[in-house]
Amino acid sequence: MFYDLASTTWGPEEIDAIARVLRGGQFTMGDRVREFEQAFAARFGVKHAVMVNSGSSANLAAVAALSYKEHRPLRRGDEAIVPAISWATTFHPLQQYGLRLRFLDVELDTLNMDVAQLEAALTPRTRLVVAVSILGNPAALDVIRAFCDRHGLYLLEDNCESMGATLNGRPCGTFGHVNTFSTFFSHHISTMEGGILATDDDELNYLARVIRNHGWARDLPGDHDPQSPEGFFEAYRFVMPGYNIRPLEICGAVGLMQLGKLDAMIERRRANAALFVELFGGDERFVLQREHGRSSWFSFTMILNPALGIDRARVMRDLRGAGIGFRMITGGCFPRHEAIRFFDCDMVGPLTNANLAHDHGFFVGNHPRDLTAEITRLREVLDRAARPVQSAAVQ
């Protein structure tokens, strides 16, 4: 493919790190994962980072931890305000823990939650807001956090698409009571699969560590030698319902290498974004993502201006023909998926913009390498393919 959605960012360092783990014989979660967690917490200025096997699992552990808090836990029937566009596993743990979702529309240009509608979404049952920064672009996290503080709500920040982005100099993924990241293959750093839960809250950290590890106290400080008098029982103490969502040791080892490259990779992504905006910004055929804060530019979104009647099917055909990869914007408007029939939910208004993004939008890839040739070719292809209906009619 000429211009793919994602590519590997691994070099010999990652392969060597994996080989060292394999030679060492400690395959399951151990010292490398611990080192990665410490480095990650230091890099993002959070007290605790808990690595798990995916961003989806980080969301699951986050919702589970909030549901097992000693004081003011989330309870079944509580309401969560969520954006209409996000990945399915932003929403699924909320359903699994019995929460009622209120879907809020997004802004058409940032693609993030329209915070002007937050007050309208609030009810006496609201207990949680889930904030998502879509495809690298920071949501209005400061406004959302202030709203949560004003109304005594928890904030879960799902930052799985925006590692390395900042808002007012503060890293995305640090605004919530609990925050999540993904290190899936195509994301800003890759451990193949992987995720991180980040929090400053000691109790949420404790709960997340137990929840990721069978509900077992084994991953916590103490004497866990099953053959010592104290450790015999201590080593097998199950303190609450949990899962096995632990990461592999090779993921921790690779994560350490990737984290060291993160800043340089984001600079490269941002340089590509500058070219993308130069070539497509101001073109009335496309609504691009307007940068809010400092984006880490996961990818480049384009919404075909609905007023011009451009045929998206033709655009897709030509992109495919030119070997340019594209996808729906983060799965589109989530309430339009069949899974919604399992949810207790309602919509705060008609979700106009989320539906426009669903019906007229797509994204193409960004990579941490020079994409001048790819983005230039994209421009050539779209100049031919994205024809407003009026001009197509006179041909």
Ligand SMILES: Cc1ncc(COP(=O)(O)O)c(C=O)c1O
């Ligand atoms: C916003 C968001 N949340 C959660 C996830 C899940 O992450 P993972 O693929 O690591 O499970 C994704 C995946 O892309 C995502 O985009």
